[in-house]
Amino acid sequence: MSREDTLQILAGFIRDVIGDEWDDDMEVAFDTSFSDDLELESIEFVALAESVQAHFGDHVDFVGWISNLELDQIIALTVGEVVDFVESCR
C-alpha cells in the first residue's frame, strides 16, 4: 500500500469522526493540519486514533503514539505525520 492509499484511508476515518459536520469541499492532504485546518477537537482526535488502530490492528499503536506527543507537537500535527507513523508500523 502506498502513502497515498494510507492518506485516503485516514481521510475516510477523519470524515467519520467529523461526521455530519463534514464539508464536502474540504480536502485532506498530507500537509493538512488537524488543529488549524480540520479544527479537530482533542476528543475527536482520540476517537480518530481508536478507529484507526481498530482498522490497522494493534501493531499500529496510534493511541500510544499520541500519548507521547508534546503540546507543541500536537498543535502542529499534520495528516502527513500520521500517515508516516502508520507506514512506520508496517
Added chain:
Amino acid sequence: MRVLFVVPPLTGHINPTLSVGAELLSRGHEVGWLGHASKLAGRLPRGGTLLALGEGDPAHAAAVSRKARSVRGMAALKVFWEDFIAPLARASFAETEERVTAFAPDLLVVDHQAVAGALVARKLGIRWVTSATTSASLGDALDAFPKVAEWQREQVLQIQRDVGVDPVANADVSPERVIIFSTPEVAGERSSYPDQAVFVGPAIATGRSEVAFPWDALQDRAKVLVSLGTVNSERGKRFYDAVCTGLGAEDLQVILVAPESLVPDPPPNVIRRDFVPQLALLPHLDAVVCHAGHNTTCEALAHGLPVVLLPITDDQPVVAAQVVTAGAGVRVPFGRVTAAKLSRAVRTVLDEPAYRDAARTIQASFEGAGGAVTAADVILALG
C-alpha cells in the same frame, strides 16, 4: 464569617461568585472580592467589598486578549497558561498576599485560574476552597495526552518557584473543597473528578436586567436565541451570514445578539440586538445557539432548552462535548459553519424530542443541586 473571593479578570468566572457572594451577604456574612476593578466595579452585590488589584498595562492585556482569540484547541491552552494564567499569578502574588493579610478573611474562595490566591492561602495558612466555574479544567479531558497534562502541572510548579513558595503538586486545587458549578449529568462521571469536588450546579444570577427588549415583537412560533457570548461577538462574520441565510429561511423566529456592523440588514424573522436581557428571554424560547461558553450553555439547560453549540476556544470544546454526550445538544464547527449545517442543527434539536428531554433531565439536576445556595452552604460548613 469573613469570606474573600479571589477572581481572575474573566467575566464568566466572576459571575457565579457574585451569586454566591450575594447569598452569603444575605445570611449576614462579610464578603469581599479581590480582583481587577475594571471587571468588578459596579457589579458587586450590595454590601460587598471591592479589593482592587493593580491591572498592569491595558495595551498589553488587549494584545494578550487578541492573541488568545486567534488560536484554538491545544494552542489556546498554551496561550492561556503562558500568556495569561502564569503572568497573572506572578504579577499579582505579592499584592494578593498584602491585601489578603489586611482583609484577614476566615476563608478564601479562589477561582481555579487565579493561582496566586491559592498560593497565598497556603503561605498564610488560611483555609480555602477552589471555585471551578467550568468543570473543564478538572475533568479527564487531558487523560489521552499525558505529556500535555504533565506540561500543565509543570506550569503550576514553575509559578510557585517564580513567586518563591515551596513547589508542591496540585497547588492550584484546594485539598479541602472544590466547588464545581455544574452537575455530573452534564460534566460526566463523578469518578473523573477530584474526591473533594462538590457539584452545586450553575449559580445563575437573579434580579432584573436593565437591558431593553421589544417584547411585543415576539411571535407565536418557535423562537431561538443566537449568541456568541460576551467576548466573541466580533469573530463571527461567517457565522452571522449563516444565521441570516440559513435560519432566515426557516419557519422560526431568531433573536440574534450581534453588533449592527456585522448584521446590518437582518431578514424579517431575525430580531438583532447588541444586548438582550438573556435570563428574562429564556423562558420564552425553544432552543439556544451559542459558543458553548459555560454560563450561556448552563442558562439554556437550566431552562430545559436544547442547545446548538459552536465552540470557539478555551473550555468551550469540552463544555460542548459534555452537552453532546448528555444528548441535550448538537455541535457545529464554528470555523466551518454554513447556512445549511446551521439550519439542520437547529431543526434537529427543535424537531427531535430527545434533545429537549435530555435538556430537561439536566434542568432537573440543576434544580436539585441548589446552585448558589448550596455553594454558600459548602463555604460556611468550613467556617
